[in-house]
Amino acid sequence: MPGCCGTPAGSSKDEKNRDVKHSEQIISQQPGVQPDALLSHNSFKLPTVPSPPPAFSSVAPNEYGQNGYQPQLQQSWSSPPSSPPPNMSQYNAYSSGSPPPPPAAYNGAMGGVNGSIGMYGSMTSQSMMSNSQLPLRANSASPYMPSNNSQTITTTSPVQRNFSPPADEGKMSVSIDFGTTFSGIAYGSSRIAAGRVQQILHWPGSFETFRKIPTCLLYDEHGQVLAWGLEAKNASPMAGTTRCEWFKLFLEPHVLRDEGAIDPRLPELPRGKTAMDLVTDFLSCLWEYAKEQITREIGAVADLNSADVWLTVPAAWDARGCDMMREAAITAGLVQSYRAGDVNWRDRLRIITEPEAAAVHCALLTDLHKLRPSQNFMICDAGGGTVDLAVYKIIGQMANLEIAEMCARSGASCGSLFLDLRFRELVKTLLAEHPAHLDAASLAYFMHSFSETDKLDYSGESDDDKMFHFTCFNVEDPHDPSVGLINGELAIPGNLLRREVFDPVIDQALDLIEDQTKKIDQRIDALLLVGGFSGSDYLFKRVEAQFGSRIKVIARPSDMDTATVRGAAQYGLSRRPLVSSVIAPRSYLMKVKLPADPEDWMKRPAYISQNNAGVSICENRLQYLVQKGAILRKGQRVRTKFCKFSQTSQDSTFVAVLFTSDSDKVFRYTDEGETIELCKWTVNLGSLPTFQQNASTPQPNGFYTEFELALELDSAEVRGILLYEGQEWGRVVFDFLN
Secondary structure, eight states: OBBBBBBTTTTGGGGOOOTTTTTTOOSSSSSOOOOOOOOOOOGGGOOOOOOOOOOOOOBBBTTTTTTTTTTBBBSSSSSOOOHHHHHOOGGGGTTTTTOOHHHHHHEEEEHSTTTEEEEEEGOOGGGOGGGGGGOTTOOOOSHHHHHHOTOOEEEEEEOOOOOOOOTTTTTEEEEEEEESSSEEEEEBBTTBBGGEEOOOOOOTSSSSBOOEOEEEEEEESSOOEEETTTHHHHHOOOTTTTTEEEGGGGGSSHHHHHHGGGGGOOOOOOOTTOHHHHHHHHHHHHHHHHHHHHHHHSSSSOOOOOOEEEEOOOOTHHHHHHHHHHHHHHHTTOOOOTTTTTGGGGGGEEEEEEEHHHHHHTTOOOHOOOOOOOOEEEEEEOOSSSSEEEEEESSSSSGGGGEEOOOOEEEOOOHHHHHHHHHHHHHHHTTTOOGOOHHHHHHHHHHHHHIIITTTOOOGGGTTTOEEEOOOOSSSSOOBBBTTTEETTEEEHHHHHHHIIIIHHHHHHHHHHHHHHHHSSSSEEEEESGGGGGGHHHHHEOOOOOOOOTSEEEEOOGGGGGHHHHHHHHHHHHOOSSSEEEEOOEEEEEEEEEEHHHHHHHGGGGGGEEETOEEEEEEEEEEEEOOTTTTTTTTOOOEEEEEEESSSSOOOEEEEEEEEEESSSSOOBBBGGGGGGEEEEEEEOOTTTTHHHHHSSSSSOOEEEEEEEEEEEEEEEEEEEEETEEEEEEEEEEEEEO
């Protein structure tokens, strides 16, 4: 009986083509209770992972556009840091040889005193920018030109490199799909299994093999981890213990912004623990076991301390959620400095969105979708917690695969877990007059039975007249036919399950797919469903019924439940950027002060004041760094000129607030709504030559320092880079706001 974790190995003809190790063995999909798996307190010990030593230096973006905390150009996957890039001042609106604006202009842009900031864009003619320097809007034939005339955005394409084979081509690549309900690990190396991706199938707590295990922790009364994965899920209730599940949902963007947005149906976190603590504990247990198991499976000591680790996140997560996941992964020891001089160790942790990883896996399955170059396909990653959507185009030849994102991705919390939660609410409603069956153990037993047997096999309207039977946990109060209690079983009609449990969740998933199809004005040639929820027969039938006439191919890979983790590992093994471009899923803006113009006098006169130079300045203006829908190549930097006024040489810190907006509208002022404060940018300008030169010369009236900040987006993360005369000069520290 299939479950949330996929199909058993060997259960379909397609499994012959799988490259998963131990393919001959039986793979159970939904971990069930293991009667022979005993819980030993001594065997569950949270691994002690030494804290990585601090190592900060300029580091460069890799070919994936991923560079962790320390951006700087790097020539290949494992080559030493490259020399500074060539001078790129020819891309600047003000080249290094151009005279700077006069002091009055600076004061007008900056407000004049105490380090207040502004944009050169207010002083820059639009004619000074080439259209080729502006990011394109998705689905547009011409470069995106912002409507705000005061904006200056220039971009530079990533430096083109020849991807020569790295010296350590046998380097390990490990991917972790940290899911809401289930998690899995895949790995590979060019020196293992002819470079094919392998998966960990043997896990503590069972003699069977599983492609994924429950994302579950069991804590004792002191907050120490007793068990994780299968052992935590299958452990019998014990006094003083707390079982924790679904804690990934606490990193969802709306929850991070407002704790009141937490779904009340989710279990509370243990006392004294945060969601970050739980994520760190689970990743730590998972990683320590993975290192041991991979070493056993490949028959040699794997150099996992130097491996590239790929961690997947939902498409709907924002930069703050990705930053928290990165912090948890580093704290858990997924990457750390393993030798003297290993200053770039943080770069080995790479964050990738779940649909992007799944797209890489599915794009290689040409027998499944029969796609050809220049065709578009949609990935619907329907997992336990979220449903994520993205559309990609195949570029070039399949033998040298490259895909490009075609429109802004989307996602929402409407995964299969919410079927379980709605089923629990239905049971509580039906048995409201029978409290013997509403204790925590009884409800958990009902939910387990539903998840194991009927959730994925339910067929919809054809099951309307069928009765679904669920055995009661308690033997008391076994009979009340008026509510469906018959001889110790709860009978629920199929039409009631469809109306109260399945349709509300599946309707939400279909609405997401419908909205995603409207974001692109090109034909979608294939819709590929991946993730554990995609195994639902009813979901697949509904998708076919609604989109079958518009999309030629609608299919599910045989390994749909592990497409994400396998795709992330395949991305790492390719050692080149398989996804060439991304679409900005939201706008990134900055609060600035700009010289007031007639529109400001008409709309916001209260925001206008005069600076020390007598120039009228409008506060609370918004400057767009990247607009939603902009097409950005991996590694591309969107650059904006800034100027900081410093009264003294000690005033070298530039601080600004970065905002995001999911709206397609362009806002001019901070009070226009639909913008969210994301983080503070903190940049130390003390190392810039111009700042040092000005600071060394006494200037009673203060001085100005001009510089550039570059915003770099890849599939999931956002990075800030300090530029001076086109060269990287440092990194931007992001302080994410609560």
